[in-house]
Amino acid sequence: MDNIKMLAQKFYDYSVSIRGYKKDTIIRYKHSINFYCTFTKINNISEVTEENIRALFFYGRTKRNWSVNTFLCYHKSLLVFFRWCIDQGFMKQINPLLSIEKPKLEKSLPIKLTKQETLKLLEIVDNYPWPCKFLRYRNYAIFATFIFCGLRKMELLNLKYSDIDIENLSVFVKNGKGNKDRIIPMNQKLATILTRYVEERNKLKKTCPEFFTSYTHNMGLSDTGIKNLTKIIQKSSETKFCLHKLRSSFACLMLQGGCDIYSLSKMMGHTSISTTQIYLYSSLENLRTQIAKHPLNDI
Secondary structure, eight states: OOBHHHHHHHHHHHHHHTSOOOHHHHHHHHHHHHHHHHHHTOOBGGGOOHHHHHHHHHHHHHTSOOOHHHHHHHHHHHHHHHHHHHHTTSOOSOOGGGGSOOOOOOOOOOOOOOHHHHHHHHHHHHHSOOSSHHHHHHHHHHHHHHHHHOOOHHHHHTOBGGGEETTTTEEEEOSOGGGOOEEEEOOHHHHHHHHHHHHHHHHTTOOSSBSSBOSSSSSBOOHHHHHHHHHHHHHHHTOOOOHHHHHHHHHHHHHHTTOOHHHHHHHHTOSSHHHHHHHHHTOHHHHHHHHTTOTTTTO
């Protein structure tokens, strides 16, 4: 087998069935491999060369103005695909991506909402003229879960009814990023909010396994549904935010409240504590606390 698109399909199947990669990862792989094939006009794996790969990245950076993140996304996707081809014996050469120099990722501070902006956002969600009580309580519960638990978007959408233990104040995240499970403690405020939502959910006789459900159908809230909800709140609050910004806000607010970095790392689902430490630098209140420890402050 030499056709690169047929090999790519086998690679996608392997990535899903054996490696357990998620849909978004496969979409990224497909986009990168298809773009490479279109740009180079090649059909067979034997036509892959360091030169045409280098030309791809040069074109991306100079003509399409790829950001560093975009460059790294293409690099990683193609690197993994060609590594699989080599392991399976479809390519006899050294992985051509290894010779492509990668630009360094700029270390920027995470964008977050302040405490006041976060409270305003929750107030807007609560007071928005939703057409029914179910939508009011569900939508408020969604944003409260983001803010009080720091979940990623897909982690929230994938929450099952059985994952939410209000009585024991815990949220179980199954197969989060990196296919890792974790348990996040729930405070009493969020427990009250979720209880209110569950009562309305039960009144509508929602029986689907997903915790956050559609209003019109007995099924989980879709990705499109939460995007539309986010747009409504963005417009109403006149605040520019994305759902990942709420995750960053959760981390910074936890640090401001005195949470230690190790515990926060576990709640965020980070593989390395160094990933969590960036939130320390973006928390001005935390920095003020640390500077107060200077031994000459009393002079």
